[in-house]
Amino acid sequence: MKKVFITGACGFIGSHLVEYLLKKRIKVVAYDLYNSNNNWGWLENNKNDKNLSVLLGNISDLKSVESSAKNCDTIIHLASLIGIPYSYNAPSSYINTNIIGTYNILEAALRLKMKNVLVTSTSEVYGEQKYIPIDEKHPVEASSPYASTKIAADNLALSYFKSFNLPVKIIRPFNVFGPRQSSRGLIPNVILQILNKNKEIKVGNLYPKRDYTYVEDTCEAIYKIAKLSDKFNGEVFNIGSNKTYSVREIINLIKKLTKSNKKIKINSIRVRPKKSEVDILKCNNLKIRRSCNWKNKHSFKKGLIKTIIWLQENKDKFKSKIYNI
Numbered sequence: 524m525k526k527v528f529i530t531g532a533c534g535f536i537g538s539h540l541v542e543y544l545l546k547k548r549i550k551v552v553a554y555d556l557y558n559s560n561n562n563w564g565w566l567e568n569n570k571n572d573k574n575l576s577v578l579l580g581n582i583s584d585l586k587s588v589e590s591s592a593k594n595c596d597t598i599i600h601l602a603s604l605i606g607i608p609y610s611y612n613a614p615s616s617y618i619n620t621n622i623i624g625t626y627n628i629l630e631a632a633l634r635l636k637m638k639n640v641l642v643t644s645t646s647e648v649y650g651e652q653k654y655i656p657i658d659e660k661h662p663v664e665a666s667s668p669y670a671s672t673k674i675a676a677d678n679l680a681l682s683y684f685k686s687f688n689l690p691v692k693i694i695r696p697f698n699v700f701g702p703r704q705s706s707r708g709l710i711p712n713v714i715l716q717i718l719n720k721n722k723e724i725k726v727g728n729l730y731p732k733r734d735y736t737y738v739e740d741t742c743e744a745i746y747k748i749a750k751l752s753d754k755f756n757g758e759v760f761n762i763g764s765n766k767t768y769s770v771r772e773i774i775n776l777i778k779k780l781t782k783s784n785k786k787i788k789i790n791s792i793r794v795r796p797k798k799s800e801v802d803i804l805k806c807n808n809l810k811i812r813r814s815c816n817w818k819n820k821h822s823f824k825k826g827l828i829k830t831i832i833w834l835q836e837n838k839d840k841f842k843s844k845i846y847n848i
């Protein structure tokens with residue numbers, strides 16, 4: 524792994540992954556959505572790193588992806604539209620970015636004879652649990668337009684392995700959290716509501732349980748899978764902690780850590796439609812632990828404390844009117 528092309532590199536996980544690889548002195552071509560200000564998102568502080576080049580384009584454009592990824596040996600594809608609520612309003616954007624975009628990555632990788640391709644999926648593809656904890660053999664079932672586009676992208680990637688021998692692996696993170704996450708994510712959203720002047724903490728359903736991994740641990744997992752190169756082509760890897768917390772437990776823990784006594788209020792516009800809600804996503808991470816020797820270094824509490832401190836210092840980077848989650 525000498526030169527890595529990362530899509531979605533200016534976003535939350537992408538920017539941490541870029542910095543993680545740069546620390547290992549790996550060259551990175553960071554690719555993200557074009558904007559007329561040439562804004563590098565969360566990579567703005569890395570402008571002087573000589574091992575980093577940033578290219579802006581759109582993964583919906585094969586020509587742009589192919590020309591940008593040339594001379595790289597590995598692709599880590601993170602770019603995606605990720606908000607579940609927004610996928611109810613704009614499903615065709617999700618189809619374009621998440622399905623057509625992934626097709627363009629796979630096709631470019633094939634044409635460029637890429638040695639190693641990682642496609643990022645999500646635990647949301649598992650839908651309502653048939654059994655827990657969820658291993659990689661658990662059936663997939665789309666509960667939202669977002670999940671359906673990620674299932675399609677995963678299947679396309681696996682078909683490129685079976686049909687054209689493209690050296691592709693699917694990484695399936697459960698929930699990820701940490702500094703720089705969008706304020707649509709539950710954890711930054713609740714912390715920002717506490718730090719802002721809101722009287723109450725407004726959220727959707729309190730009972731769903733999720734499995735959270737601190738973003739630096741997710742980056743290490745992605746790096747370890749990428750390093751295995753040909754050994755696990757055509758395979759899927761879950762990344763998670765094997766522990767779950769309900770929305771209510773998370774809010775109470777954040778309240779305790781921030782010494783907040785704000786009341787929780789259910790806001791109907793934040794509640795997912797009943798059939799679209801997924802009650803529990805608990806990871807079985809045995810495969811990545813055994814095959815890549817990976818495990819979480821941050822406990823949930825330690826990760827939360829780091830995230831709270833970061834948000835206290837960077838609150839002004841987020842709009843005070845918090846988006847619906």
Ligand SMILES: NC(=O)c1ccc[n+]([C@@H]2O[C@H](COP(=O)([O-])OP(=O)(O)OC[C@H]3O[C@@H](n4cnc5c(N)ncnc54)[C@H](O)[C@@H]3O)[C@@H](O)[C@H]2O)c1
Pocket residue numbers: 530531532533534535536537554555556557564580581582583600601602603604605620624643644645646695696697698699700705
């Ligand atoms: N954050 C989580 O909890 C989580 C959990 C499971 C899976 N994932 C997956 O991880 C990946 C990264 O998620 P994230 O949380 O960092 O999201 P993010 O929104 O912070 O980052 C996504 C990046 O992709 C870029 N992007 C979107 N459309 C693009 C396009 N058409 N062309 C080029 N770039 C485009 C965005 O500008 C953004 O920088 C996604 O594939 C997501 O599905 C995230």
